[in-house]
Amino acid sequence: MLGYLFLGGALGSMARYVVFEAMQAGFASAQAELFALSFVNLTGSWFLGLSARYPGLQSPWCRNLWGLGFAGGFTTMSGITLFVDSQGLSWPIALMLFAGLLSYGIGFRQGQWFSRRQAKT
């Protein structure tokens, strides 16, 4: 199972790096970092919530690969601390923390919906 964790974490980290580089190519430095942080953290939280209940992702290896590995590796808290250290604590960062909770909740409910739909059929 550690192999799946490693693979998921590696894929998530590589995807995050590519997202950061792509954002930096399109926007000014601080703005790009904020957009990239928001994108990876909100989509990663949503995906972790979805993977917690989505019927096709409930096997142990899937949870390790996609939930713990990929979603965990794709999102970053160290990037937020570095951003706050350099730019100061701002309302978009505070908003991101609460939006992450909301994103996870939306993904979780969507996963539950798919699970119920599959149980009915």
Added chain:
Amino acid sequence: MVFKKTGQNLSINFFTVLLVGLAGGLGSVARVQLTKWGGALPFGVILTNTIAAALLGWLLSLPSIPFETFTALSMGLAGGLSTFSAVSKSAFNFYHRGRLTQALLTLLTNLLIPLTALIVVARFA
């Protein structure tokens, strides 16, 4: 494989992406082992985020470091070790059970404790 970006003269080197992936995989395995520590707050998640921030602080304090090494350790190891999604999950689970104070503390401690670690290590390392 190198993607050249003409606007800011940045490039994504395939070797650097692989290094980030390797370090990120190692960081993720370490993260999952450490985040098993729970309790009134997700202490394991706070610990991993704090270690990752301290690592970043240490990297920032170094006078010179090769670009690939810095990217692999900051984007890969520290990025893979730290997690935002587990913070969101823990906060949501507390909120879902009506424990609003613990949900708020989860969000706050996961920002403020790692930030303090980064500042302290970067300034005094």
